[in-house]
Each structure stands twice: as structure tokens, then as C-alpha cells.
Amino acid sequence: MAMNRIGVFICHCGRNIAGTVDVKRVAEEIGKREDVVLSTTYIFMCSEPGQKLIEESIKKYNLDGVVVANCSPTLHEKTMRNAAARGGLNPYRVEIANIREWAAWPHEDNPEAATRKAIRIINATIEKLKANASLEPIEVPVTRRALVIGGGVAGIQAALDLADAGIETILVEKEPSIGGNMFRLSETFPTLDCPQCILTPKMNDVAQHPNIKLYAYSEVESVEGYMGNFKVRIKKKSTFVDWDKCTGCGECLRVCPISVKSEYDLGMGERKAIYIVNEQAVPLKALIDENSCIRLQFEKKVREGKIKPKKAVKICSKCADVCEPNAIHFKNNEEIVEEEVGAIVVATGYEVMPAEAFPELGGKYPDVLTALQFERLLAPSGPTAGIPRRPSDGKVPESIAFIHCVGSRDPQNGVPYCSRICCMYTIKQAMLVKHALPKTAVYDFYIDIRSNGKGYEEFYHRAKEEYGVNFIRGKVSKVYKVGDKYRVQGVDTLTGRIIEVDVDMVILATAAKGSTGVKELAKKLRIPYDEWGWLKETHLKLRPLETPVGGVFIAGAAQFVKDITDSVSQGSGAAAKAMTLLSRPQLEKEPLLAKVDTEICAGCGRCKDQCAYGAISIDPVRHVAVVNEALCEGCGACSANCPTTAIQVVNFKKGQIIRAVDVLAEVF
Amino acid sequence: MKYTIKKDPHEDERVQEIIEISGQNIFSCYQCGRCSSGCPMAEFMDILPNQVFMYLQEGDVDTLLKAKTPWICAACFTCTVRCPVGLDLAAVMEAIRELQLRKNYDFVDPYKVEERDILPPIALVSNFRKFTP
Known part of the structure; x- marks a missing residue:
């Protein structure tokens, strides 16, 4: 059964590989093997002619296995396997030998060693390949329903797009109403639209859409299953009111x-x-x-x-x-409901650090607020009907200081990143103060003004030229009370001197972080997150909406703080990603999964304890481990823990790996 | 050095006067620094041209009236041509000088100018124009 008609294709990758590794010599050395019938090189294996070469060689030489020596398998394994399949070879009889990242790049200074290492890597790969089995992809059914977690603007957009595409969508929001942080805002930059005016039509659409099931005041309790087939338990929190009867009369x-x-x-x-x-x-x-x-x-x-x-x-x-x-x-009336969905969009949004976290900037004083709190004071629907007043005494402020980058760009006291939206909303708030109270002096202490969006820089210049906002470049270090006022001590780095000004209110543009509870949710979904609560995408540039868990997508500020424009775009984008998945009649799954040799398995259950996906169970009658192919991700944790090598991942069997390691470990 | 902002610089009468004389909205300067980097006289100035605008935006006209910069400015207009927001800096420098001169203080006493016999007359004329009311 062992392969003896193997074809080896060595890629030059332009000069990436051929500049260091002597590819001709590698091809000659490999060609000496008895089981290799073809050993050749080509300038770009991933190009169309390169793939054609594989296709045609398979037919011409009747190859029963292919090794392509090129870059990392994460880049072109799929390309080469597809090419082989077109040539009539089972795609799982193709292996990639990574001689670019492993040989050419790290040993640029020593071409001789790089060449020898490349030969060794290819030899090891051939040893691994020779025991590969031909496999067929596994087909998995799809539930044509979607779940959107988070009812902010990104989640609303995702739910509406999915529902409009005819997909039954469940929207879960932990607060009693959807709308998210956007609904709290006074006006939005740079157009000064009222967010209530532009968001309520979308919110009403959510409420009335026949394809949307809204669970407000609810949280995701647990998530089971896999891409295309998730089982989600949702906790509807107790309201003590029968919402079917409540008319909202007030x-x-x-x-x-x-x-x-x-x-x-x-x-x-x-x-x-x-x-x-x-x-x-x-x-x-x-x-x-x-x-x-x-x-x-x-x-x-x-x-x-x-x-x-x-x-x-x-x-x-x-x-x-x-x-x-x-x-x-x-x-x-707390209640748990179960829903089955095929795709999940996570749009959990952001929150800002509290003012209390910055005592040196007066966070303990009642008139020192976060910008998000100040939004409520500026909002016409807010507690002060849009005319900002000091929370301490209700006085209309005669002067206000805004402080940028509070906690942002400050790894020692906050977060290392720029919170991205603060410059623009601070400028907007300064403008709105001038709208409501033209006589009020506004001081804006900034490090840089970051206005990188359509119409944003123009918005900043409007604030400067037309609205009479005073911009001072330098971060404030101290805010303290002097009589009735707050003394802001900053610096003007442009003239190089300390600036002092007494104001009635201080607004802190505090750093944004992922929402509370997002880490727990991420654990339930098994998706990664960072220490500040941002959910991690698969690839920052090329796969910003995907997560490593198939069928789970992220949108909006859950990934990183975003303005409304970007959140809406991502909401639509994630919905489109989910639609792509749900529009397929069946899903194909890589067959590289764990398999149990029931002759050897003793049913000890060690593999079951190790499986992060809950894919393994112990058959009570035969007393052996059983793998649920739909759940298994082929990670190999079970195999590493099996005392008898009864459970192994297909095409990554112990013998294969040991033989490959033997070749790699031979003394030079 | 420390400066306390006493009132909104937008409301400061002298800043308003400079805006009126020069016809320039000094608050539109966003401190890119191009005026200073291109100024042929900047190395002789005690306050750089961009800083002049920062002082104005903070309402600190006193410092500017004591500064040498407005008097060193040769009104060559390099800054004016290059300013990204279209400010005429030379006009603002002129306004600051004007503000000082309106105090009726002579910077130059014609009788104390040494070697006035050998100086070209145009030098004396421009000197009197610039440094006396």
C-alpha cells in the first residue's frame, strides 16, 4: 500500500527560496530516492502554470503521492491539494514541505546549511506522506438560523441584514432595550445627526421584522455544538412583569x-x-x-x-x-429558552473606564464626568434636556475643560492603545456645548487630534475656526478643587509652559474597553479575547470578522472600539459572512479527525477529559471511546494523552510522525 | 514658566483687536509648524512664528508685546504662501507691532541713531516707519 510513485515539486518562490537554497541540488538529491519518480523545480508553484505542472505530472507519471516544497501550509496547502484533485489524485495524498520559513529565511547567511536542511525537511515529509490515507470530506448539515449577541447598532444591522436575507434570526440583548451605547449619545460626528432619529427606525424594524426573534433583558447561558449546528441556551432575566400584557403606557x-x-x-x-x-x-x-x-x-x-x-x-x-x-x-419569571442556530454573530460592544479610576484628574469630584456620562447631559432626551448642568449644584457651567487620552495611550495607568473615537466625540461635545451655551468657555487638552475619517478633519477645523473652542496641546496632569471651581493644571508643549485654568466642569475622554462579561461569553463560545476584553479576529487585516471557531463571527466594537460608520459596516459584513455559511445546503468538514482503534482502546476516558470540544464519549456497552466526527476539530489532544495510542488523528498517526522525526533528527 | 488662563481667549479684547487689524482668524491655526520651519529669520527670533499663534490662542498678548519676533519678521511672506489654512502671518505680525506702536512708544530715537550721515536714507525711512508711531 505504501506509495512508491511520489512526485516532488520544489518551488523557487522567486528568490525567496532559490536565493538561499540551491533548489537544483535539492531536486537532484531527492530524485535519487527509489520511491520518487519525479523531482523537479518551478519558479512559482502557486501560479497557474505551477498548479498545471502538478495536474499534468500526476497523469503523466501516474503519481500516487505529491510533496510540494514551498511556503507554510497555512498559505498554499489548499491550493496544492485542489490542484492534485484536478489531476485525479486524492487531495490528502499531498503534503507540504515548508522550506521557505524553515530553511531559506532563517539561514540566509548559510546557503549550504539551508540547502541540506531543505533536503532533510523534504525527506521527512515524504516519510510522513507515505502512510497517508486517501480521505473524503465529511458532510455536515446546516441549521438555517442565526443568532446575534448584542443589540447595539452593529448587532441591529447584522440582525436586519440576516433577516432580510430570509434567515430566521435571534437577537439577544442583555439590557431591557436594544440600542446600545449609540442610543445614549447626544448627537453623532461628523454630521451631527441625532442618534435617536437615525437609530429608532432600525430598532422598530427589529421589533416588527417577521424573521427576527428579539430576546431583550436576556443573556446567553451556554453554547454547544459546532459550525452550522449550534445549540444555544438563553436566559431571559426576571422582569416581574408579564411582557405579553404590558403595553408600555408608563x-x-x-x-x-x-x-x-x-x-x-x-x-x-x-x-x-x-x-x-x-x-x-x-x-x-x-x-x-x-x-x-x-x-x-x-x-x-x-x-x-x-x-x-x-x-x-x-x-x-x-x-x-x-x-x-x-x-x-x-x-x-426567569426562564431558559433553547434555540438551534447555524451561525453566531457576536456584537457585544464596548464600555469606557470610569472617571473614578483617575483620581489625579479629579475623578472623585461630582462635576468631573466621563464623556459618555456627559453625552447624557447634552442629549435633548437626557436628564437636563440638553442644557448641561453641574451634577453637584445644577449650575450651568461657565467654562468646561475636556481632557483627551485619559487612560488611552497610557500602558502604565490604563491601556496602551488609542481609543480611536475620543478625539472626534470630544470635538463634537465641545461644539454641542457651544450650541447650547455660546458664552461658555471650552478648553480642549489633547496630545494629538486623530481625525482619520471621512469629513472628520473638516469637522475639527470647524470646531476650531467657527465654534471658538480652545485647543491646547498637552496632557493634563492634575485637577483639583479651588473654591467652587476645578483648577486644571496642564502644559502647553508648543510654547513650553505650564497652563492653568479654572473651570466649572471637567470631562474625561476615558479609555474604551470590551464590555463587562464579554470574557465569560467568549469562554462559552470558545473564541479568543485579549486582556482588555476585545474579541480576537482570525486575521487583523484579511479576516477581521471571523474567529478561529467556525460559524462564530464578530462585529462592531466587540472586536475593537469603532465609530458608528465602521460598526454598521462590520455588522453588515458579519451578516454577509454568516449568510455565506448558511446559504450552503451542507457543510464540508476536513476529515483530519481523531479515530479510535476499538481493538486496543480500553475505555479509560483520558481522551474524553482532554477534549475541549466535547467530541468524545465512552460507549457504556463496548467500553471504548467514540468520536463525534461533527464536533471533533482534529487538534490531537486526545491522541497525546492516550496511554495505548488507540486514539489517533488520521494522517497524523504516531508511526508517521516518528518516522519523520527520525529523518529530521539524523546527525548531520 | 506658567501661564494662567483668566478668561476665554476668544473673548480677550486685545486678541480681538489683532484679529480685527490683521483680518485673520488666528484660531484657525492648528500648529503644524510650517511657518517656523520655513522662516528665514526664525533663528533670530525669541518666539517662533507658530508659537506666536499659540500665545494668541491662549490669550497671552503681553508676552508677544515684549517679544522680539514681530520686529524681526521681515514680512517676506514665505509663511503666508505656505500656510495650509491660508493665514497671512505677516499681517498678524504687523498687527502685533501695530498694537505696540499704538501705545505711542518710540523704539528708535532719530537723534540717537549713530552714523546717520552714512546710512542710506531708505533705511532710516523704513526704520522710522516700523519702529515709531
Whole structure:
């Protein structure tokens, strides 16, 4: 069965390989092998004529195995396997010998050694190839449904695009309303559109679209399965209100006696214990906050035995009394629903560092706010109706300082990266202050103004030339209270002197990070993330929407902080990626998977414990390991842990690897 | 060195006066530095031309009135031609000089100019024009 008509194709890769490795000599040496019938070189194996060469040689020499010595298999393994398949050879009888990254590039200074190393790598690859089996791809069915996690602008766009393509889409949002951070904003740069005006039509489309199932105030509990066939458990958090009956009339809000700080307004405004996030919420439904409602708190304490009422006590039920449709029932209605989907788009967005994280910049003072909090004060729908007022005393500020790069570009005290959107929103906020309060002095302390977008630089110049915003280049180091005012101590690096100015309010453009809880979600989805909570793409430039887990895509600020334009583009892009997957009738899967030799397997279960994909189970009757081919990713963790080599990855069997290593390890 | 901004520089009367005399919106300067890098006289100045604009944008006219820079500026217009936002820097320098001269202070006393017999008359004329009200 062993192959004895092998063809070896050595690529010059222009001068990348041939400049260092003597490819002619390599071809001659390899040609001396008995099992090799063809050993040749070509300038670019990946080119069309190069692939043709493989196709034709397979037919001409009746090859039963092919080794292509070129670059890393991540680049052209697929190209070469497809070429072989066109020539009539099973694609799994093609192996790549990486002589560019392993021989030519690292040994540029020693061509002789590089040449010998290349020969050795090819010999080892031939040894591995000779025991390769012919394989056929595995076919997997596809569930034509999609899940979008996160109802910000990117998630909304992805859900709408998917739904418009006729794919049933589930949108999960952890907050009681979709809209995300964009809905909190006052106006948007550089066009100064009102985000409520431009986002509500999309939000309403989500609510009314026949193909979209919206789970607001819900979170993804667990994800099982694989590309094309995910099983997702979604937790619908308890609202204590029957949303099927609630009409969103808002009567209950008026009578509720309890007021607490509103999360939607980021602590700038107040809401009741029973609340609707905002007037334009989708879904427009009321819910009760268990931690602030006196009735629920009382009932909880009774349940826990902390209070033992002697007789039945009637606790506040004002909201339920005025509720005409009788929707408020005070009962815990937490529920887990299961959904099956074929693709998942993760659009979990961002959050900003709190002002409190920067005490030197006055983060502890009530009038020192983050920019996102200040958005609420500038928003016409916000707690101050668009006229910014100091949270401490309600005074209209006569002067405001904005500080850029708070925590951004600061690996020692925050994050090393530029948060990308702060320059533009700070300029926008400065403009909006001037709109609302033309007499208010605005000071903008920046390190650089980064305005890299369509119409952004022009926007900056407008702020400078027309709006009367004062820009000072230099980062502020200290903000402290002097009487009623806050003294901002900065520097002007352009004139080289310290600048001091007393202002009424200070706005910090704090660094953006991935949303809270995104790391836990990423673990459930088995997708990678970095230390700041950004989800990692497969390739930063060429595959920015994909993750290493097939069928899971990322969009918007979940990957890295983005402006609205980019988030929407990515939402559509991720939806298109998901559509590509879901439009196929069946998925093909690489057959390089773990296989169990049931004659040897003792059913010890070590492989089962090691499998990260839950693909292995132990057959209770035969007492052997069984691999679920649909779940297996062929990583080999099971094989490495098997005490008897009963479980092995096809075409990566122990014998093959040992023989290859033997060749590589021969003494020079 | 330390400078305290007392009021919005946009509201400063003297900054407004310079804007009025020169006809230039000094706040449109975004500090690229091209004026200073191309100025043939910059090496003799105590404040670089781009810094002049920064001082103006911070409302610090006092420092500029004490500075040599506006008087060293030869009004060759290299900066004006090269400015990316189209500011006429020479006009602003002239405005600063004007502001100083309007205080009726003579920088040059004609009677104290040495060797005035051998100086070309045009030098004296331009000297009086530039340094006296």
C-alpha cells in the first residue's frame, strides 16, 4: 500500500527560496530516492502554470503521492491539494514541505546549511506522506438560523441584514432595550445627526421584522455544538412583569415611590424601581428592579427568613394597582429558552473606564464626568434636556475643560492603545456645548487630534475656526478643587509652559474597553479575547470578522472600539459572512479527525477529559471511546494523552510522525 | 514658566483687536509648524512664528508685546504662501507691532541713531516707519 510513485515539486518562490537554497541540488538529491519518480523545480508553484505542472505530472507519471516544497501550509496547502484533485489524485495524498520559513529565511547567511536542511525537511515529509490515507470530506448539515449577541447598532444591522436575507434570526440583548451605547449619545460626528432619529427606525424594524426573534433583558447561558449546528441556551432575566400584557403606557412609573440612579443615564438621571429604559425603548415594556423595589425586597427577606411577619402584611403594590392590563405580577419569571442556530454573530460592544479610576484628574469630584456620562447631559432626551448642568449644584457651567487620552495611550495607568473615537466625540461635545451655551468657555487638552475619517478633519477645523473652542496641546496632569471651581493644571508643549485654568466642569475622554462579561461569553463560545476584553479576529487585516471557531463571527466594537460608520459596516459584513455559511445546503468538514482503534482502546476516558470540544464519549456497552466526527476539530489532544495510542488523528498517526522525526533528527 | 488662563481667549479684547487689524482668524491655526520651519529669520527670533499663534490662542498678548519676533519678521511672506489654512502671518505680525506702536512708544530715537550721515536714507525711512508711531 505504501506509495512508491511520489512526485516532488520544489518551488523557487522567486528568490525567496532559490536565493538561499540551491533548489537544483535539492531536486537532484531527492530524485535519487527509489520511491520518487519525479523531482523537479518551478519558479512559482502557486501560479497557474505551477498548479498545471502538478495536474499534468500526476497523469503523466501516474503519481500516487505529491510533496510540494514551498511556503507554510497555512498559505498554499489548499491550493496544492485542489490542484492534485484536478489531476485525479486524492487531495490528502499531498503534503507540504515548508522550506521557505524553515530553511531559506532563517539561514540566509548559510546557503549550504539551508540547502541540506531543505533536503532533510523534504525527506521527512515524504516519510510522513507515505502512510497517508486517501480521505473524503465529511458532510455536515446546516441549521438555517442565526443568532446575534448584542443589540447595539452593529448587532441591529447584522440582525436586519440576516433577516432580510430570509434567515430566521435571534437577537439577544442583555439590557431591557436594544440600542446600545449609540442610543445614549447626544448627537453623532461628523454630521451631527441625532442618534435617536437615525437609530429608532432600525430598532422598530427589529421589533416588527417577521424573521427576527428579539430576546431583550436576556443573556446567553451556554453554547454547544459546532459550525452550522449550534445549540444555544438563553436566559431571559426576571422582569416581574408579564411582557405579553404590558403595553408600555408608563402609568406604573408615575406612581412608583422609589427613585434610584438610572443605568441608562449612567448615573446622571434617575429612574423608578419599576421602569422603562427610555421613551423610545424597543421593546417598550416595563420591568421591576428587584434590588430597589420595596415589595420585592420585603418578600425576599421573608423568603430568606430574615423577617418573620406575624400577620399578612400588605406591601406597596401601587404599580400593580394602576396597571390596566394587569401585567405586573411580582413573580420571578426567569426562564431558559433553547434555540438551534447555524451561525453566531457576536456584537457585544464596548464600555469606557470610569472617571473614578483617575483620581489625579479629579475623578472623585461630582462635576468631573466621563464623556459618555456627559453625552447624557447634552442629549435633548437626557436628564437636563440638553442644557448641561453641574451634577453637584445644577449650575450651568461657565467654562468646561475636556481632557483627551485619559487612560488611552497610557500602558502604565490604563491601556496602551488609542481609543480611536475620543478625539472626534470630544470635538463634537465641545461644539454641542457651544450650541447650547455660546458664552461658555471650552478648553480642549489633547496630545494629538486623530481625525482619520471621512469629513472628520473638516469637522475639527470647524470646531476650531467657527465654534471658538480652545485647543491646547498637552496632557493634563492634575485637577483639583479651588473654591467652587476645578483648577486644571496642564502644559502647553508648543510654547513650553505650564497652563492653568479654572473651570466649572471637567470631562474625561476615558479609555474604551470590551464590555463587562464579554470574557465569560467568549469562554462559552470558545473564541479568543485579549486582556482588555476585545474579541480576537482570525486575521487583523484579511479576516477581521471571523474567529478561529467556525460559524462564530464578530462585529462592531466587540472586536475593537469603532465609530458608528465602521460598526454598521462590520455588522453588515458579519451578516454577509454568516449568510455565506448558511446559504450552503451542507457543510464540508476536513476529515483530519481523531479515530479510535476499538481493538486496543480500553475505555479509560483520558481522551474524553482532554477534549475541549466535547467530541468524545465512552460507549457504556463496548467500553471504548467514540468520536463525534461533527464536533471533533482534529487538534490531537486526545491522541497525546492516550496511554495505548488507540486514539489517533488520521494522517497524523504516531508511526508517521516518528518516522519523520527520525529523518529530521539524523546527525548531520 | 506658567501661564494662567483668566478668561476665554476668544473673548480677550486685545486678541480681538489683532484679529480685527490683521483680518485673520488666528484660531484657525492648528500648529503644524510650517511657518517656523520655513522662516528665514526664525533663528533670530525669541518666539517662533507658530508659537506666536499659540500665545494668541491662549490669550497671552503681553508676552508677544515684549517679544522680539514681530520686529524681526521681515514680512517676506514665505509663511503666508505656505500656510495650509491660508493665514497671512505677516499681517498678524504687523498687527502685533501695530498694537505696540499704538501705545505711542518710540523704539528708535532719530537723534540717537549713530552714523546717520552714512546710512542710506531708505533705511532710516523704513526704520522710522516700523519702529515709531
